């Protein structure tokens with residue numbers, strides 16, 4: 001029996017299971033539902049963060065165009081061509097002086113204007129990154145909920161205030177129950 005040439009995937013699925021064990025072989029009946037875009041993009045941030053050499057914290061950032069394609073990715077680390085010796089990451093003072101945060105790494109990697117784009121990052125942006133995000137014209141930030149205790153609290157406070165003043169929407173998505181909270 002020839003494969004159906006019209007209809008969506010699930011229509012094909014329904015026809016296929018009458019004539020072929022392919023559905024069972026590929027496990028399509030167990031296929032989970034497609035993740036919502038924001039959740040998918042934050043998961044991509046988590047994956048991107050795995051490239052960081054920082055043993056203390058791995059942060060990943062993804063910038064999406066309005067058409068949902070990826071404009072740039074970035075993670076926290078030293079600039080290109082700079083010595084990446086693990087010992088420098090262990091030296092906290094040296095690390096702080098040399099590190100580019102994930103958001104700025106993504107912004108600097110992008111080769112186009114970012115006006116109206118959405119920036120995803122798996123940790124609330126610090127005030128310095130927030131300033132850069134605003135300055136580039138990025139209109140929306142999506143991140144996980146901010147921890148309630150951290151040495152970054154003051155920085156996050158300024159970041160939130162600036163995002164609000166500049167009309168940048170910030171959406172917090174819980175990675176537990178996928179609740180969305182809009183902050184501005």
Ligand SMILES: [Zn+2]
Pocket residue numbers: 101102103125126127128129130
């Ligand atoms: Zn930052």
